[in-house]
Amino acid sequence: MTGPDGATLVPGFTIPSQVVDAGCVVSYDAPGGCLGAVRISAASIPPVTIPESVLPASGSQPAKTFAAVSVAGASAPEAYTPQACQVEDDGELPAVTRKGAVRKGIARNGAARPGGSQSSVRVETVRIPPVRLPDVDVDPGRLESRKLEGRSDVDVLTGEGTVSYVAPGNVLFDTDKSEIRRDAEAALRDIAAQIRAKSPNARLRVEGHTDDRGDETYGLRLSERRARSVADWLVKSAGFPADRITTKGFGEAAPAVPNTSAANRQKNRRVVITVLGS
Structure with missing residues (x-):
C-alpha cells in the first residue's frame, strides 16, 4: 500500500498456495477366494497465517497494528481393513466377509484479519476461506460360496x-x-x-x-x-x-x-x- 507520494505505507505480503493432502484409497490384490485389504491413506490440511501489518503513524495518529491471525491445520490418520479369506468350517466353505473402513472427515476453519482506516488510508480485511475434506468410506466386502x-x-x-x-x-x-x-x-x-x-x-x-x-x-x-x-x-x-x-x-x-x-x-x-x- 502506497501513499499519495508513492511511499510505501504498508508492505505487501503473499500467502503461499497450499496443497491439501487428501490421501487416496488403495485396494490390494488378493488370492482367489479372498477379499483384498483396503487402506485409506492419511489426510492433512496445512495451517495458515495471515501476517501482521503495521500502518505507520501519520500526523497526530499513532501507528496502527493489524495483528497476525493463524489457523491451525488438521489431520486424519489412515484407516485400514485387512484381507479376509475363505476359512472352511466343519466341511463347509462359508461366505467370506471383510469389514468396511472409514476415515473421518477433517476441516480447517476460515479466518479473517479485520481491516481499518487511519486518516485517508484504509487497510482492507484479509480473508482465508475454510477447507473441508469429507468422510471417506469403503463398504464391507462379501464373497458368496456355492458348489x-x-x-x-x-x-x-x-x-x-x-x-x-x-x-x-x-x-x-x-x-x-x-x-x-x-x-x-x-x-x-x-x-x-x-x-x-x-x-x-x-x-x-x-x-x-x-x-x-x-x-x-x-x-x-x-x-x-x-x-x-x-x-x-x-x-x-x-x-x-x-x-x-x-x-x-x-x-x-x-x-x-x-x-x-x-x-x-x-x-x-x-x-x-x-x-x-x-
Whole structure:
C-alpha cells in the first residue's frame, strides 16, 4: 500500500498456495477366494497465517497494528481393513466377509484479519476461506460360496466383481506332479463351460497353492507349474486367448484352512481360476 507520494505505507505480503493432502484409497490384490485389504491413506490440511501489518503513524495518529491471525491445520490418520479369506468350517466353505473402513472427515476453519482506516488510508480485511475434506468410506466386502453346478468338488466364490473357481489339487494332479490327470479334465471342462457362458471375454488369473509340507521354495515352484499347466489347458483345450490369462504361484503362503491335519493340507493343495472381468 502506497501513499499519495508513492511511499510505501504498508508492505505487501503473499500467502503461499497450499496443497491439501487428501490421501487416496488403495485396494490390494488378493488370492482367489479372498477379499483384498483396503487402506485409506492419511489426510492433512496445512495451517495458515495471515501476517501482521503495521500502518505507520501519520500526523497526530499513532501507528496502527493489524495483528497476525493463524489457523491451525488438521489431520486424519489412515484407516485400514485387512484381507479376509475363505476359512472352511466343519466341511463347509462359508461366505467370506471383510469389514468396511472409514476415515473421518477433517476441516480447517476460515479466518479473517479485520481491516481499518487511519486518516485517508484504509487497510482492507484479509480473508482465508475454510477447507473441508469429507468422510471417506469403503463398504464391507462379501464373497458368496456355492458348489459348481453338477460338481461337489469345485467351489465357486462370487463377489466384488470377481468369480473364483476352486479346484482341489488332488482332483487335478497326482502327488508332487504338475501334469493334469486325464480324469481331471472333466472338472476343467465344467469350469471352462461356466466361464464361457457367463464371461466369454473375461480376463482370467490362474493360481496354484500348496500345503506347508516340505521345502517352501519347492512348494512355490510346484504351485507355479500347476498354475501354468491349468492355464495351458485353458488355452489349448478350451480355446481361451493366451493373452487374457495370467498365472501366479502362492506356494504355502495363502492357505484356505490351517495346515493342522492331513485333511486340511489336502484342501490347501488347490488351483483357483478367478474371472477378473471383461
